[in-house]
Amino acid sequence: QVQLVESGGGLVQPGGSLRLNCAASGGRFSSYVIGWFRQAPGKEREFVAGISESGGRSNYANSVKGRFTISRDNTKNTSWLQMNSLKPEDTAVYYCAARPPRATMDFDYWGQGTQVTVSS
Numbered sequence: 702q703v704q705l706v707e708s709g710g711g712l713v714q715p716g717g718s719l720r721l722n723c724a725a726s727g728g729r730f731s732s733y734v735i736g737w738f739r740q741a742p743g744k745e746r747e748f749v750a751g752i753s754e755s756g757g758r759s760n761y762a763n764s765v766k767g768r769f770t771i772s773r774d775n776t777k778n779t780s781w782l783q784m785n786s787l788k789p790e791d792t793a794v795y796y797c798a799a800r801p802p803r804a805t806m807d808f809d810y811w812g813q814g815t816q817v818t819v820s821s
Contacts (some may be wrong), residue, residue: 703728703810709817713787721782724788724799724814728810731755731775734800736808737782739793739817749795750782754802764790787819 709721714802720741734754740746752759759771768787773780780797780808792818 703730703733703752703799705810705812707815708799709781710755710795710817712820713789714821715819717819718783718785718816719786719787719795721784721795721797723732723780723782723812725778725799728799730778732801734802735771735780736771736798736800737771737780737795738796738798738808739791739798740814741790741793744793746796752780757760758813771794776788787817789819792819793819 704727704738713719731754736751737749738746739749740778749764750761750769752771752773754763756773768785770783794814796814797812799810800806800808
């Protein structure tokens with residue numbers, strides 16, 4: 702129902718910041734929970750952050766708590782992930798995804814991903 706496109710990735714030094722953007726189209730954005738995931742080479746895709754359809758609740762992987770912030774603006778059909786104090790272990794392809802708010806539903810809609818590389 703919804704199409705997602707990530708942007709904002711790039712090369713950054715340790716301790717630096719990036720803001721990733723997820724632009725949605727083709728569906729009612731406010732009807733979906735939005736999640737950010739990442740996958741490093743040779744590793745499973747892992748959950749990074751999620752935000753409820755209204756933006757009222759969010760949750761984070763322990764590895765990024767205090768450093769990353771997930772947000773959304775339903776008037777602009779956009780979610781973003783502010784990434785601060787980046788570490789080399791944050792290097793991965795980052796994906797945004799969408800699912801209905803029912804807790805039993807999977808994330809069925811995915812963007813193509815954007816590369817984040819943290820290196821000196």
